[in-house]
Amino acid sequence: MAWQLGAKTELGRRALTDRGFRLWALALAHVAVAFALTLVFPLWLLLLGPLVLGVPHIASDLRFLVARPPAPLTRRVITYALWPLAAMTVLRLSATLGGPYLPEAELALGGAAILTVIWLTNARRSWRIGLALVLTATIAWALSAPDAALLGFAHLHNLVAVGLWCWLAARGGPGHHAWTFGLAVAVAIVALLSGALDATLTAGFSEPAAGLDAQTMALTMAPFAEPVVALRWVAAFAFAQAVHYAVWIRLMPQRMSGRQPPPTWRRTLEGWRRDLGTPALLGLAALTLSFVVAALFDAVASRHAYLTAALFHGWIELAVAGGLLAAARGLEPRS
Numbered sequence: 001m002a003w004q005l006g007a008k009t010e011l012g013r014r015a016l017t018d019r020g021f022r023l024w025a026l027a028l029a030h031v032a033v034a035f036a037l038t039l040v041f042p043l044w045l046l047l048l049g050p051l052v053l054g055v056p057h058i059a060s061d062l063r064f065l066v067a068r069p070p071a072p073l074t075r076r077v078i079t080y081a082l083w084p085l086a087a088m089t090v091l092r093l094s095a096t097l098g099g100p101y102l103p104e105a106e107l108a109l110g111g112a113a114i115l116t117v118i119w120l121t122n123a124r125r126s127w128r129i130g131l132a133l134v135l136t137a138t139i140a141w142a143l144s145a146p147d148a149a150l151l152g153f154a155h156l157h158n159l160v161a162v163g164l165w166c167w168l169a170a171r172g173g174p175g176h177h178a179w180t181f182g183l184a185v186a187v188a189i190v191a192l193l194s195g196a197l198d199a200t201l202t203a204g205f206s207e208p209a210a211g212l213d214a215q216t217m218a219l220t221m222a223p224f225a226e227p228v229v230a231l232r233w234v235a236a237f238a239f240a241q242a243v244h245y246a247v248w249i250r251l252m253p254q255r256m257s258g259r260q261p262p263p264t265w266r267r268t269l270e271g272w273r274r275d276l277g278t279p280a281l282l283g284l285a286a287l288t289l290s291f292v293v294a295a296l297f298d299a300v301a302s303r304h305a306y307l308t309a310a311l312f313h314g315w316i317e318l319a320v321a322g323g324l325l326a327a328a329r330g331l332e333p334r335s
Helices: 002-006 010-017 019-040 042-067 075-096 103-120 125-142 146-171 175-194 198-204 214-221 227-256 265-276 278-309 313-327
Strands: none
Touching: 019 042, 019 146, 019 175, 019 198, 019 227, 042 075, 042 198, 042 214, 042 227, 042 265, 042 278, 042 313, 075 103, 075 278, 075 313, 103 125, 103 146, 103 313, 125 313, 146 175, 146 214, 146 227, 146 313, 175 227, 198 227, 214 227, 265 278
16 A cells, blocks of 8 residues: 555655665665654664564574575575574573573684685685684684673674675665665764764653663663763664664565565565465464563563574674675685
8 A cells, every 4th residue: 555655656656666766765764764763762662673573573584594595605505504503592591591601602603603604605715714714813802702792793783684785785776775775874873872862862761661771771782881872872772773673574575576566465475485484484473472472471571582582693694794705706616
């Protein structure tokens, strides 16, 4: 219906016929909505985003990075990277049940997943060795302060999705359309961190959201900063997380549909069923519902449970980004 209404305007008609322009317009619209929600309801955005959109966005993550990885990567290569990430998830779940918390092991396993994809790409051997050395040095440096490194990863991984979408979208259309989206995200984050919007953010953070309060989030997302600065970082995270969800739930399916007209809901659902299978699709729907129902009793605990289970997905995004970077320098036949 939205596209039918839009078709009555000149811009709407162009969006229907020009796929690159439609992706650009959708991307900027999502940036604007995420920015507005961050200013007015930052805590609710942080609470409800993971509970309602978390599982669907991970499903899209798996669909477009594992089931249908971007060329020249293959499903076999990405599947190998899932093993260390499965071990990482088990370690974190064990920690929540009373086992030891091992941030060093999480970093090592995440680095192993990225290294696996880089090494198994059919890229020039010298380039793969160079990237592997840089990655190994980075992980070694991160191991000197593992908690800080994991916090940095939490902030960074939201932007990795933005970069992946810009890269993939630029392949199939005008590059300036795709990278304008990345620029808009960067400008919004700079605006939030600059302090120019502190008065608005203070009002937005004034009331807790079903038990999720500003002080707790500030200590979690920016323990290194003074209270006012910490709230800026929390706001930047809330905005980047909302954009991250938009990329995987709305923008990536539009980019990967391969059709010039906008896909219908029926065609979109059929694509999900084809790529993931009906049982997996029903299971993901049930999992989403379970987090929502659990949130009715303890929203903060339900959010925490989701974030613990979802730890692995950001490393998949980094692994695919590493594989695409490796392949960017050219491929060579394997002997």
